[in-house]
Amino acid sequence: MSSSKWTAADLPDLAGRTIVVTGASSGLGAVTARELARAGANVVLAVRDVAKGQGVAERFTGSWEVRPLDLASLDSVRAFADDWTGDLDVLINNAGIMAVPQGKTADGFELQFGTNHLGHFALTNLLLGQVRDRVVTVSSGAHRFGRMSFDDLNWERRRYDRWRVYGQTKLSNLLFTTELQRRLTEAGSGVRAVAAHPGYANTHLQDHTGSRVQHVLMSTLGNRLLAQSDEMGALPTLYAATQEIPGDAFVGPDGFMEQRGHPKVVGRAKAAQSEEDARRLWDVSEELTGVRFGLSTAAA
Template sequence: MSSAAARWTAADLPDLSGRTVVVTGASSGLGAITARELARAGAHVVLAVRDVAKGEGVAAPFEGSWEVRELDLASLASVRAFAAGWSGPLDVLINNAGIMAVPQAKTEDGFEAQIGTNHLGHFALTNLMLKHVTDRVVTLSSGAHRIGKMQLEDLNWERRRYDRWRVYGQTKLANLLFTKELQRRLEEAGSEVRALAAHPGYARTHLQSHTGSRLQHVLFVGVGNRLLAQSDVMGALPTLYAATQDLPGDTFVGPDGFLEQRGHPKIVGRTKAAQDADVARRLWTLSEELTGVGFGLTAASPSAA
């Protein structure tokens, strides 16, 4: 990456007129910033959110074209309804929504809440929407993928003692493995659509405030967010870069600063576990079994070459 690219900001976004982008979880945090900047650059942005009224309130000051549609990634019925209601091409799907280190809970479909929301919900959404996608899918991971360990025999943590941070790390590892296998399948299908991933570093958002732990709330919100975190505007840059720049499939974008915690976007590395092609394939197969959703691209799909 050149020195000029190393200082890339949202002001460097290209003209996105005529392009349509879906951003999940865009009613707050990084998703809201991502949606705002893409709309400002000319894209028609669809905020896919659980609370439509909240999404409309967030988007009201946006410059440019936008709409809000209901989507709850913790409900496969909601994911299916969102996809069924879509018509026409979609240039970019940004899988931004997520929850972090929350107390143990289950989704509507009985999945552990973090894996159900962060991975399985987006897995189903991507494959149901893939026939419409013309350019790329960007999925948000995290530096926390480095603490993740993929145990496919107990993906939903039914046999192990629940550890909210290890679970979160597993979901972020799953995001990278999903991106890897999605890119492989796209290439195999002869599609020009690309799958990429991004992570925001340590960004100051609401995400850290839902752990259910008073101590962790004090550490992350009271101390970390004030002293260590970068702004949500900076945290959104890797996603915006991955969504708009000419990058090869399976690229991972993160901040360029110390330990990738803050800074301008650059291409970053990942753990060996996140590059394991065999585990990526096995995770995909398991995800198909759990969600009932298979690879969404066929020879007749518009995004196939």
């Protein structure tokens, strides 16, 4: 079937497969987890608020469990990975925050960079030895206005700009995917690293910017006039997690400037194609988190 008309109804039978979805207690993560469970997967909702996650999952059809994970705490990330036993077919790095007021993670990183990139970087590498199929990382069209300022990734020297920071984190997601795929290939692994973006989806992500004006423009006017449903917004992630696409592929909507529509493999900004920046970001991320590549080069 052409990906241009692909929907969640086209998901394959996922019985026997285990899939982790971070940030699955609301929005696109909840829809992603629900549809994967409906298709037969055992879905693990990795969430900050376990009670909220359970409340969401209790409405699912299929197999699920909820585990605590706070991506803004490396201790929490390590605890989640330490508690994991057995194989993991797909890891979906979905959780994220967008254009929030300036803050810091438990480890002192800028909050958006620490949550959207560094937390997932650490989680992925700590679990990588158990992943059997692929890692899907959710980016955004906002990567197109992101810039990598390697001398100040945590925004300690510059005037804080929440949207520029967000763009940097979403660009980081794509550079991470590129370098992860390069390392997987070099290690002889059949695991794939891919990315997806939802376009403009009607979720609660726009509710936490801390700006009344932005809330009105995005949550009210933007969501009502431009956004597609969260069910449609989850399709690129579902497609990336289950369909036969190459490593380092990027999936997004096929309509109106990639803001809405059915999933297909899409392009990315020139800045997201820099292999040099991808390697440099990886090295910095290892230094900041203390987590190294999760496979040896001898992996089969």
